[in-house]
Amino acid sequence: MRLALAQIDVEGGQVAANRERAADAIAAAADRGADVVALPEIFNVGYFAFETYQRNAEPLSGPTLSRVSDLAAEHDVGVLAGSIVEDLEATSADDPDADPPAEEGLANTSVFFDRDGRRQAVYRKHHLFGYESAETELLVPGESLGLAEFDGATVGMTTCYDLRFPELYRSIAEAGATLVFVPSAWPYPRVEHWQVLSRARAIENQFFLATVNGAGSFDDATLLGRSTVFDPWGTTLASTDDEPDLVVTDIDVDRVEGVREEFPAWHDRRR
Template structure:
């Protein structure tokens, strides 16, 4: 399966402009025969806390409807971040996968809101891992700060052979981003795709550094700090070979870990 990561400067809280930019990326990805294109966290708004302004609710899920149309138009699956407004409460930072036939096949709520940046004051954490099948690849999705919590990656990798991390990860912590993406791939013996933004949003600088890491920790595609598409092949047989030849999971002691 060929995947593509769309790294770009998200226009702050401007969905219409970002929709057009995303459509252009999908048109370019179509020329490369991509099966799945992935966009960063809160893809059409940036990492905004103004949930009343940018949030969407049942009956008005504008972003999902827009990308359902794009998926059908270009014949490819896409991963897209958006804000879901809960009835009478906080919002959810969500990431959906839409199949090439326009169906929402995964819709994940970020488990760990970024409390250090005040996200938890506006967003409530999810309580479930999500996975879906694209062609013959099981895909699971996480969002930004989730990357710092290896336990959920271990749980997801029981099924997933590709785990995606959509982010608005600041340039100031670039080394953490790069190191943790590689670590999660090595620990879980699966592909990790980290999709970050570039530019500046609400005064915070982002360096991009989107990348695809294979099950051995080798970076097979990476971006610099500009707007670009990068692509890579997901070979599930490589995941199987890696897990069979070095059986890390057999030595895990889940019962002991729970006790500790």
């Protein structure tokens, strides 16, 4: 399976321009033979553009995810739409089967689309960031895991601050995930946290983990980029710096069970 992490430049509140960057990245990834493309956290609005959340919130059937669905089908790739600001009330009205965590409010929501553009999984960020952030004031946390089957892999979904809560990743691993994506808007100066926590989640669960961060600056934050793919040993397979980039690498999800058999920490757990 070939992964592509679309580390695009995200401008605060510039939804149309950000959508076009995402569309260009998906097309470029498909040209490089990608099977699945991942986009960053709140790639259309910009994570730190808190004052624009309400007016740019959309249901799952809204223009951003509809465009991503069309792009997945057009290019024959799976796409993890990193996340958007979801209008839960509008989603409930449009799609009773979407199972939002609340009847109203906003959520930080990722969606996985298959090669036909069909929605396979929805994940609403569990752990909302409160440190120098308005996320906890503006959003509703998710309640369920996001898991999708794609090209022989069970794909798990988490978001940014979730990296600091290992119990979530253990739950995802126990649910069968062999590849987990972490779309993010991780800022400077916490470079070491970004790198160490990501590698630790891969090592302790013995699965592939792909972090896709944004690039660009907001009024009071600059995203540090460094989107990376880790294998089940925690080895870096591909990475980049803090500039816009497309990180592409091949993985073999069958290695997960091989690593767990070779070094049986997964099987030696005491619950």
